[in-house]
Amino acid sequence: MKKVWPVPQWQSQFSYKQHPRSFGSKRSQGRTHAGCDLYAPLGSEVLAISAGRVVSAGKFYMGTFEVSIDHGALGVVRYGEIAVAPGLDLKSNVEAGQVIGYVASLGRGIPPMLHIEQFKGSKVGPLTDRSNPPYLRRADLMDITPLLDEMVCTHLGGLCKAVAA
Numbered sequence: 001m002k003k004v005w006p007v008p009q010w011q012s013q014f015s016y017k018q019h020p021r022s023f024g025s026k027r028s029q030g031r032t033h034a035g036c037d038l039y040a041p042l043g044s045e046v047l048a049i050s051a052g053r054v055v056s057a058g059k060f061y062m063g064t065f066e067v068s069i070d071h072g073a074l075g076v077v078r079y080g081e082i083a084v085a086p087g088l089d090l091k092s093n094v095e096a097g098q099v100i101g102y103v104a105s106l107g108r109g110i111p112p113m114l115h116i117e118q119f120k121g122s123k124v125g126p127l128t129d130r131s132n133p134p135y136l137r138r139a140d141l142m143d144i145t146p147l148l149d150e151m152v153c154t155h156l157g158g159l160c161k162a163v164a165a
């Protein structure tokens with residue numbers, strides 16, 4: 001299956017495996033980071049990592065939006081802290097590499113980023129579940145780090161080992 005790195009303009013010096021960007025990073029009030037953060041300039045294109053179908057789209061965090069796509073064998077990937085691309089609706093089919101949104105601003109001097117999460121797809125219901133600490137996510141949440149590791153090598157070629165450390 002063809003896979004596409006989701007943010008071509010990703011600033012690779014900011015590893016998605018290091019705090020505060022990494023999966024499992026501690027947040028305030030006992031909350032734990034449910035995805036990985038890919039820093040990129042404001043307005044950077046966000047691409048679908050593979051073909052799929054939009055299963056949710058809407059408000060996300062601090063004035064930003066999210067799109068969630070069922071990628072079949074890869075599960076459901078949630079692309080957060082973005083502005084949704086015009087014309088993308090619930091149940092839209094997307095191609096690998098299709099522009100689905102743009103990196104948005106969280107304000108308060110926080111670096112612009114794509115916040116990306118992965119779910120196995122074995123549960124139903126909203127992906128955010130405030131009754132399920134510490135991630136506050138649906139019970140089939142996965143650590144997306146291995147999937148990013150797999151894709152970053154294609155994106156960066158020979159540099160991937162250093163970046164993915």
Ligand SMILES: [Zn+2]
Pocket residue numbers: 033035036037115116
């Ligand atoms: Zn995040």
